[in-house]
Amino acid sequence: xxxxxxxxxxxxxxxxxxxxxxxxxxxxxxxxxxxxxxxxxxxxxxxxxxxxxxxxxxxxxxxxxxxxxxxxxxxxxxxxxxxxxxxxxxxxxxxxxxxxxxxxxxxxxxxxxxxxxxxxxxxxxxxxxxxxxxxxxxxxxxxxxxxxxxxxxxxxxxxxxxxxxxxxxxxxxxxxxxxxxxxxxxxxxxxxxxxxxxxxxxxxxxxxxxxxxxxxxxxxxxxxxxxxxxxxxxxxxxxxxxxxxxxxxxxxxxxxxxxxxxxxxxxxxxxxxxxxxxxxxxxxxxxxxxxxxxxxxxxxxxxxxxxxxxxxxxxxxxxxxxxxxxxxxxxxxxxxxxxxxxxxxxxxxxxxxxxxxxxxxxxxxxxxxxxxxxxxxxxxxxxxxxxxxxxxxxxxxxxxxxxxxxxxxxxxxxxxxxxxxxxxxxxxxxxxxxxxxxxxxxxxxxxxxxxxxxxxxxxxxxxxxxxxxxxxxxxxxxxxxxxxxxxxxxxxxxxxxxxxxxxxxxxxxxxxxxxxxxxxxxxxxxxxxxxxxxxxxxxxxxxxxxxxxxxxxxxxxxxxxxxxxxxxxxxxxxxxxxxxxxxxxxxxxxxxxxxxxxxxxxxxxxxxxxxxxxxxxxxxxxxx
Amino acid sequence: xxxxxxxxxxxxxxxxxxxxxxxxxxxxxxxxxxxxxxxxxxxxxxxxxxxxxxxxxxxxxxxxxxxxxxxxxxxxxxxxxxxxxxxxxxxxxxxxxxxxxxxxxxxxxxxxxxxxxxxxxxxxxxxxxxxxxxxxxxxxxxxxxxxxxxx
Numbered sequence: 135x136x137x138x139x140x141x142x143x144x145x146x147x148x149x150x151x152x153x154x155x156x157x158x159x160x161x162x163x164x165x166x167x168x169x170x171x172x173x174x175x176x177x178x179x180x181x182x183x184x185x186x187x188x189x190x191x192x193x194x195x196x197x198x199x200x201x202x203x204x205x206x207x208x209x210x211x212x213x214x215x216x217x218x219x220x221x222x223x224x225x226x227x228x229x230x231x232x233x234x235x236x237x238x239x240x241x242x243x244x245x246x247x248x249x250x251x252x253x254x255x256x257x258x259x260x261x262x263x264x265x266x267x268x269x270x271x272x273x274x275x276x277x278x279x280x281x282x283x284x285x286x287x288x289x290x291x292x293x294x295x296x297x298x299x300x301x302x303x304x305x306x307x308x309x310x311x312x313x314x315x316x317x318x319x320x321x322x323x324x325x326x327x328x329x330x331x332x333x334x335x336x337x338x339x340x341x342x343x344x345x346x347x348x349x350x351x352x353x354x355x356x357x358x359x360x361x362x363x364x365x366x367x368x369x370x371x372x373x374x375x376x377x378x379x380x381x382x383x384x385x386x387x388x389x390x391x392x393x394x395x396x397x398x399x400x401x402x403x404x405x406x407x408x409x410x411x412x413x414x415x416x417x418x419x420x421x422x423x424x425x426x427x428x429x430x431x432x433x434x435x436x437x438x439x440x441x442x443x444x445x446x447x448x449x450x451x452x453x454x455x456x457x458x459x460x461x462x463x464x465x466x467x468x469x470x471x472x473x474x475x476x477x478x479x480x481x482x483x484x485x486x487x488x489x490x491x492x493x494x495x496x497x498x499x500x501x502x503x504x505x506x507x508x509x510x511x512x513x514x515x516x517x518x519x520x521x522x523x524x525x526x527x528x529x530x531x532x533x534x535x536x537x538x539x540x541x542x543x544x545x546x547x548x549x550x551x552x553x554x555x556x557x558x559x560x561x562x563x564x565x566x567x568x569x570x571x572x573x574x575x576x577x578x579x580x581x582x583x584x585x586x587x588x589x590x591x592x593x594x595x596x597x598x599x600x601x602x603x604x605x606x607x608x609x610x611x612x613x614x615x616x617x618x619x620x621x622x623x624x625x626x627x628x629x630x631x632x633x634x635x636x637x638x639x640x641x642x643x644x645x646x647x648x649x650x651x652x653x654x655x656x657x658x659x660x661x662x663x664x665x666x667x668x669x670x671x672x673x674x675x676x677x678x679x680x681x682x683x684x685x686x687x688x689x690x691x692x693x694x695x696x697x698x699x700x701x702x703x704x705x706x707x708x709x710x711x712x713x714x715x716x717x718x719x720x721x722x723x724x725x726x727x728x729x730x731x732x733x734x735x736x737x738x739x740x741x742x743x744x745x746x747x748x749x750x751x752x753x754x755x756x757x758x
Numbered sequence: 759x760x761x762x763x764x765x766x767x768x769x770x771x772x773x774x775x776x777x778x779x780x781x782x783x784x785x786x787x788x789x790x791x792x793x794x795x796x797x798x799x800x801x802x803x804x805x806x807x808x809x810x811x812x813x814x815x816x817x818x819x820x821x822x823x824x825x826x827x828x829x830x831x832x833x834x835x836x837x838x839x840x841x842x843x844x845x846x847x848x849x850x851x852x853x854x855x856x857x858x859x860x861x862x863x864x865x866x867x868x869x870x871x872x873x874x875x876x877x878x879x880x881x882x883x884x885x886x887x888x889x890x891x892x893x894x895x896x897x898x899x900x901x902x903x904x905x906x907x908x909x
Contacts, residue, residue: 204787205777205877232773239788278801315800341859343780343788353781360877417906419880420803421770424777426879428770432803436907444908446803 136160137347138200138662139168140238144264146257148331149190149249151266158243164665165749167636167675168199170226172244173215174682177224178753183689187219187323188305188330190250196237196296196336197245199638200663202423203238203344204352207359208640210234210423212313214296218322219330220307220484220539221559221583223687227310227324228587228635230422231317233338236294240340251332258288259338269334274300276477277312284337297335298325299479301527305329306537308484308561312476316446317422320481322560322582347664355661359649363426366647373419376429377450377642378408383595384454387614388711389569392458393497393513394490395555395702398566399711402463406453410465420446427643433469440466445473448482454564455486460493461513471523478527487554487561488536488543489522494553505547507531555700557584558692567703569713570594572611572620572627575723578697579624581683588680589627591620592646617719621726629676636679677731678748681740685753694738697724759832761888762794762809762865762872766898767905769882771796771805775874782873793865794874795857797895802908806895807883809874810834810855810865813890818847818856827862836862853894 139158146153166175173195185191194216201209212234218225237245240261247257251266254273258265272283277299285291294313302309302325310320311328328335346352363369371379384390385403392400404410415435421428434444448456448468452475456468475482489511495501496511503510509518509532525533535543541559544551555562560583567574576589593601594614602611606626608619633655634641644650650658656672659665667675687696699720708714728735732744742754776792784791794809816834819827826840827847836847838861845858857863865872867885875883893901 205774205781239790281800341788341790343784343786343791345786349781349785360879364879418767418803419770420805421772421879423772424774425770425772426774428772428880430770432906434907442907442909444802444906 136163136663136665137345138664139163140203140241140243140342140344142241143244143246144242144259145246145248146264147249148247148251148255148257148266148333153264155242155262163200163663164667165675166679167633167659168243169197169211169638170213170215170228170632170635171675171679172197173213173226174224174679174686176244176246177215177217178682178686181217185217187217187222187225187327190248190331192217192327192330194247194324194327194331195244198234198237198243199636201658202638203235204346204662205356205424206352206639206658206662207356207363207424207426208422208643209638210425211635211638211640212237212319213635214311214319214324216324216327218582219326220323223558223583223690223692224581224683225322225324225327226582226683227319227321229311229313229317229319230640231314232423233294233296233313233317234638235423236338236340238340238344239342240338241342245336247328247331247333247336249331254332254334256284256334257336259336261340261342272334274303276300277479278315278477280334281315284335288337290339293337293339295335295337297479298328299477299527301478301480302326302329304527304529304537306480306526306529307539307542308481309479310481312479316476318476318481321483321585323481325479346662348661352661355658360426362649363643363647368647369427372427372429374412375408376431376447378411378448378453380408380450381454382407382409384565385458386712387569387595388708388713389566390454390458391564391566393461394459394494394553395566395700396494397710398569398708398713400458403458405463406457406465406468408450408453411453415465415469422640425640429642435466435469438466440470443470443473445469445476448472451564452482455482456519459486459490459564460519462516462519463514464516467516467519471519474520474523478523480523480527483563484539484561485523485526487556488526488540489519490555491540491544491553492532492536495549500549501547505532552701557699558696560584562700566708566713567699567718568708568716570614571617571718571723572614572623574699574703574718574720575620575624575727576627578699578720578724579727581680581687587641588631589624590631590641590645591623591627593623615713615716617722619726620723621728621730624727625730628680629673632676632679633672636675674748678750681745681748681750682753684740685750685756688739689756694724694728694736697738759812759887760867760870760885761812761890762867762875763884763886763888764807764891765882765884766804766806766895767902768880769796769805769807770880771798771803772879774877774879775807775883778873778877782868790857790859791863793857793863795854797854799899802899802903804899804902806898807874808853808855808895811853811890813852817850817852821846821850827864833866834864835866836864
């Protein structure tokens, strides 16, 4: 067996409680490396077009990578994939914490859950012993209570859990899965898929060991990377604020989504900033497994309306979502809502995507108080925000409509999609693409729907043409307001993100801080596993993962017509701030992107030649 | 004597100490092979690494039926030749600082340069002259919860 990997894939059928282990397919490992790659390869093969996302034939796949369960800095992450109930295409989400290394110590690189249990249950994996256990007393409880309850039932405080909350049980289409209570794998409704199988969570515990191919070389690389991270100019800011450091940066650049993307700056930004959070509410730092910059933070509210609230995070996306995005200047409301969403188990971006859409319509007089069930959805109405989070999670009142996501809610109420900030049904993050056009192209083409983590072309933030010139011979690639040069930018960054998601360290550190570029990634893979890939070959792994996920969507009917962004980003410029007076030329950007990928300009489908170059000839038959 | 000092308020719970310990002693990675273990309470974000504190009175030494445990160069030490892995030491240690995986694992301070201390990313661990600590993780967690206003 190759080193680095745990070496086995566990497949559990919860319909009858049967399970089996297969040795890891080392050919697949060379082609896809691990994590997101393993899920992409198997989901494409096993979950066929038109499979009901919430039916027993959908499969929930959890996979981690070959660097995880070692001391490789930040290697702690896993991906969960299935056909998404929110988007109908490739559903996929990634989180850190301590669940993934425990999977490896238990002997597994990937866990596949199939079928549907007869009654509410949870899965317990203790190395070779797999049980489907009765979830009496645990079903219906919050993420936090379920984590504690499962550990109590198993009489094992060292077990690691991956759990869905009551929102998933109630069929909210964007319910997530949570490791260590707060490490959210919450995008695209993977919690909803788990609950649809009558499964509340997976508990895993292992005592095995991971060995690496070249221990001395591995240690040397680890020490080098740890040093680079510690000496990085962003180290201190990330340690103190995590991603919340972005909020003031985004406001200054005029791309801080405010009042549902009708503005790019927030007049109260400094009141809800990462700096304020760190100074007034944080009590300690926290990190995922093997992290060199523990960038998560524990907060506590000690007085006032929200006294007694405490929790972990929030990240920038959550902090911005519950403040500028909803026109709310009270940082404590954001901290309270963050903790509430984690307890109930819902994705914050989709939750706020739905609430923000409703608030914009309400303020514009396009949604009435009768339609909201009496809620006054004015910007910054704190009580309404908290009420809606509860209503969404229970699918009660107006929340029942929002629980399908903004995109479907708009359809149901016949309101049109102009104020829906989503791509392919997936709600966007907190970065206005009018001021970050490469990010915008990334949203349009991302294989899981509107998303930045499939590419995250952070070099745009520097707004320095020399970077794009050097990397791509295209100065516009790294100029944030330029429409030109983005095809090369997004292709490169998508492939890079896919490789990181396959190896499974933290993208925030390894990619955004420029620590693990392709040659280094290949070196890490070889030292850990003995698998030797050239720089071109490891880039091809990234292309292959992206292409297979794209093909999963194409099989469900998507193409160029769906690779778009919300209308305001192409039609309506912002009027104030650092990203004003410009819109996206999405068609030009798509042409560049498809050309770079070797895909059809007309359909946005990979050509047979592009598939062949990646050894994916066998998928060509699925191109309509 | 020098001991491993823990500042629990700084610990981020990353468990790199466990990985480094396992690797430096066994050339592979496993919490089950680590002589240091991070105790946690996730709801409050609390973390506390536990390794042998080198107590002046050591109940495991007294309790070991094989006399496998003794003092060597001032440190509690297990002779693996004599250890049968019965687990009694694990049960009687006041601080859960001994782990039995096949044989009893006790912190050896890496011969005077503990690698967990050297590699801790947050400065939680320090190698310093000090009396043995008597605070358990549970006591430390109660103290911090009160200090930080958790209800």
